[in-house]
Structures are given as C-alpha cells and as structure tokens.
Amino acid sequence: MTMGIDPAELTEDDMLRELRHLHATRTDTLLHGSGDALANHTMRTEELEQEYLRRHPERDIDPGRLRDGARRR
Structure with a gap:
C-alpha cells in the first residue's frame, strides 16, 4: 500500500x-x-529507497563505506 504518489511516477x-x-x-x-x-x-522510506536502487543499479559506491574501508579508518 503506497502512502502517496507511486515512487515510479515521481x-x-x-x-x-x-x-x-x-x-x-x-x-x-x-x-x-x-x-x-x-x-x-x-x-x-522502503518504497522510495527501492525505487532509487531500481533507477540507479550502478550507483557510485564510496570505498570508505565498505567493510575494508571502515577497517582502514
């Protein structure tokens, strides 16, 4: 059940x-x-985040946000 405009339509x-x-x-x-x-x-939030991921499957991932990057900090 969407509580607003369908995220795909935004x-x-x-x-x-x-x-x-x-x-x-x-x-x-x-x-x-x-x-x-x-x-x-x-x-x-889940609806909108899933739509973002659907639109941006190849989004940039910050290496510092990965486990190895966190360990190096």
Whole structure:
C-alpha cells in the first residue's frame, strides 16, 4: 500500500526530495510518533529507497563505506 504518489511516477528531483525529508524526520518519528506513524514512515522510506536502487543499479559506491574501508579508518 503506497502512502502517496507511486515512487515510479515521481520525477528524480521529487523522489530525492522525499527521500531527504524522510531521512531528516526519521529520528523524530521514532522517538515521538505513534506505532502507525512509524510503520508508515518505514514503509514509505522502503518504497522510495527501492525505487532509487531500481533507477540507479550502478550507483557510485564510496570505498570508505565498505567493510575494508571502515577497517582502514
């Protein structure tokens, strides 16, 4: 069940704006939102993240974000 526009129908800019907003509001939702609000937030984030990955299967991966990179830090 989508709680908004189907992510596949969003423009790239709209999708990224929604993702940024969801990531910015995650902690507040976790700490102060109802169980339903948290579940909806989680579901929408997952929908948008999956759409991003579908559109960008060859996205750049920062070597520092990999296990070996983390060990070197």
